[in-house]
Amino acid sequence: MHIAFYDWNLLTPIDVGGTFMGGMNGQLFAGAWLVATLTLLLSMLMRLPGSITGCIVAGLLPLVIGAWWQVNYPDDSGELIYSISRHHIGSAMLTGAALLALGLFLRSRLKRNSSASRSGLIVRFIVAILIAIVFIGAPLRIAMQRSLPNCAFSKNGQQLTICLSDDETERVIVD
Numbered sequence: 001m002h003i004a005f006y007d008w009n010l011l012t013p014i015d016v017g018g019t020f021m022g023g024m025n026g027q028l029f030a031g032a033w034l035v036a037t038l039t040l041l042l043s044m045l046m047r048l049p050g051s052i053t054g055c056i057v058a059g060l061l062p063l064v065i066g067a068w069w070q071v072n073y074p075d076d077s078g079e080l081i082y083s084i085s086r087h088h089i090g091s092a093m094l095t096g097a098a099l100l101a102l103g104l105f106l107r108s109r110l111k112r113n114s115s116a117s118r119s120g121l122i123v124r125f126i127v128a129i130l131i132a133i134v135f136i137g138a139p140l141r142i143a144m145q146r147s148l149p150n151c152a153f154s155k156n157g158q159q160l161t162i163c164l165s166d167d168e169t170e171r172v173i174v175d
Helices: 002-011 025-045 051-071 086-109 118-144
Strands: none
Touching: 002 025, 002 051, 002 086, 025 051, 025 118, 051 086
């Protein structure tokens, strides 16, 4: 799920001509995609259930999204600066093809190993729990945090948000 989110955000051409350094979200999404992909490879190394299928899907996603944007790339690309070029979309599609090939290769070569040692199962379980905490628990925790209201100030009078309202009396004190 995370890889799908990052693939879509990285491969969608967005006009970044008026932003500082082309926007910082691209670097953030690329780093998060790298962490998610490395975690997928770790889960494949540990032979966690569903990891090979996840690798196949993670390979198909940039191929499908990249093919869509190769066909539907904006026509005014000579006048505007986009977050990603056709060439970079093609590079992402090659990465997707490599992940797809790796997943299909491992699926054909590896057999189900139902006779695993007790300590091996415990290590797999711990790794699976850690991955679940990082990729399910952390986003849920972030999503449950309430956002600050417009014109938020601390009790000490420090401004916490940018006030864009015309009403100068609007001030919310936040603990």
